[in-house]
Amino acid sequence: MIHLAKRVIRQTLNDKRSVMMIFVAPLLILTLVYFLLGDSDYVSTVGIEKDAMPGPLVSALEEQDLHVVELTSDDAQQAKEYLKDHQQVDAIISFSQNSGMTITMYEPSTKGSKAVREIQAAMASLNPAAKVNLSYVYGTQDQSMFDSLGYVFLALFSFFLVFIISGMALVRERSGGTLERLLMTPIKRGEVILGYTAGFGVFAVIQAILIVLYSIFVLKLSSVGNIGWVLLTMVLLAVTAVSFGAAISVFASSELQVVQMIPFTIIPQVFFSGLIPLDLIPYHLGNLSYIMPIYYGAAAIKGVMVYGDGFLQIWGYLLGLILYSFLLYLLNTQALKKFRKL
Incomplete structure (x- = not known):
């Protein structure tokens, strides 16, 4: 023993x-x-119409950890439209004698929650019994966590599962000698990569369609925009996952080693997929999301399902996935050189 x-x-x-x-x-x-x-140094930005609000309340807000922006009367009355054009503002406060205080936010999020806490702290210093009404441009206060973050899991599951299957399969092809024998034929390295991508891509496309339809029609995940754009994004994300799995398999000599790379290749992407607002991440680490394919897929899916965006709003994210796939294709083509026996 x-x-x-x-x-x-x-x-x-x-x-x-x-x-x-x-x-x-x-x-x-x-x-x-x-x-x-951890603790974020992010300071929420709140818009108010100072002339329409009690002076003590304005002073209490300015004493909180908030950046207060003065709005015109028209902007305050059209709070939802203002937030659509000024997403750097986290919340807008309106006040009336009849309805009391209303806080309007872009969507339910960590940023909005932080702004609400600071506003409530200011209110408590004046009138602890005061009630605050919450309003959102997109989403509702009582929506489930699945409705809030479902788009992230659509992107994550599609990418992760296809990555695992393609990565392990390519390692198996190489360890079994199939890839080396294939490269001894006149076939070009680029054609080999395209062949593997097309083969696994078929299953990736079917999986993407199945996940989207099941989530929307069976699990009742809400979608404001056109489902077709969600399907297109999922397909591009799945194709990217195939290329990503092929690239990772180059550095692995067994299927176990593909699994061992998950903590370094997949898990970090989860945190930058939209679960946490990027501008809440300290030290500008949110910029790392731009080198992670899941971010582009999740951002596009969120735009369609939550905001009702169309192609004109999400084309940048789709282009990011296409460019990512192309760069991985070039990388994988070059990597096959070491497996080609002349």
């Missing part, structure tokens, strides 16, 4: 990927979680 345990320990220590997954990956993920979910 002792000899067996020693052999397992030696084998594990000789596998650098296993060592990194056991010791490095947890520290990396915990550090990332610390930065993303």
Whole structure:
């Protein structure tokens, strides 16, 4: 038993990927979680019409951890339209003798919740019994967590599952000698990559359609925009996942090693997919989302399902997925050189 345990320990220590997954990956993920979910120095921006609000309330708001912006009467009355054009404003406060105070926000989010807490703190210092009405441009106060973040899981599940299947399958093709024998034929390296991408892409497309239709028609996930744009985004995201899995498989010699790379390749993307508002992330780490394919897919899906966007609003995200797939195609084509035996 002792000899067996020693052999397992030696084998594990000789596998650098296993060592990194056991010791490095947890520290990396915990550090990332610390930065993303720790205290943020973000200061909420609140718009008010100072002349229409009681002076003590204005003073109380300015004493809070808020950036107060003065609005005109028209902007305050058309709060929802103003927020559509000025998304840097987190909330607009309107006040009337009949309905009391109303806080209008763009959507239910962490940013909006932080603004509401500061506003309520200011109100409590004047009148602890005061009630506040909440209003949103998109979404409602009582919507479920699934309705709020369902678009993230659509993108995440599609990408993750296709990545795993394609990555493991390509490693299996290489370890079994199929890829080397294929490269000994006159077929071009680019055609090999396109063939694998097209083959796995068929299943990726079917999976994308199945996930979207099931989520919307069976699970009743709300969608304001055209489902067709959601399907197109899911298909592009799935194709990108195939290319991403192929790229990762180049650095893996077994199916286990593909799994070992998940903490470094997939999990960080989860945090930058839209679960956390990017401008709440300190040290400008939110900019890392632009190098992560899941971000582009989740942002496009959110635009369609939550905001009702069309092609003119999401084309940038779709282009990002296309460019990502193209760059991965070039990378995978070059990587096949080391497997081609001349």
